[in-house]
Amino acid sequence: MTKLQPFLLRAQQIEASLQTFSHPWNPDSEITGAYLGRAAGLTRTGVNLAKIPPQKESFVYHAHHCEEEWIYILSGHGIAEIDGQVFEVHPGDFMAFPTPSVAHHLRNPGDEELVYLMGGENLAVEIADFPHLGKRMFRRGETVEISNLADIEPFGPL
Numbered sequence: 001m002t003k004l005q006p007f008l009l010r011a012q013q014i015e016a017s018l019q020t021f022s023h024p025w026n027p028d029s030e031i032t033g034a035y036l037g038r039a040a041g042l043t044r045t046g047v048n049l050a051k052i053p054p055q056k057e058s059f060v061y062h063a064h065h066c067e068e069e070w071i072y073i074l075s076g077h078g079i080a081e082i083d084g085q086v087f088e089v090h091p092g093d094f095m096a097f098p099t100p101s102v103a104h105h106l107r108n109p110g111d112e113e114l115v116y117l118m119g120g121e122n123l124a125v126e127i128a129d130f131p132h133l134g135k136r137m138f139r140r141g142e143t144v145e146i147s148n149l150a151d152i153e154p155f156g157p158l
Contacts (some may be wrong), residue, residue, distance in 0.1 A: 006041035017039060018032050027058045033048050042122075060130050065099060066127060076112050077090045104133050
């Protein structure tokens, strides 16, 4: 096969790059996906293909402080929990989470695969809260630190 320029990914390349992963804090998390943006050379913007099998979930209910995120449903149907509310989502539905974002999560209660595109920013620093778990993540480059929200104290008068 001829090596293509990084700005063009063929369907067979995307299919061959699919990986299955899950979030360690959610036993129902299972996503098969491909990092489209990264594979095509994008460094500041993430674009990913994601597939959630029937009766599985994306990651963990979370909110971003720095990186904006979006989701576009391609096929199947799902349940999105957004800011404490539950919404059915279907092909053609678009969700956007500007920062600081409200908490969000996606699950597939159906009997067919839920397929969507998701993306957002790739910043050097990110902070994300996991409200149902009472945790906060601090990421600087490859370094990730987790704190309990109850242990975080405000710093001085502002």
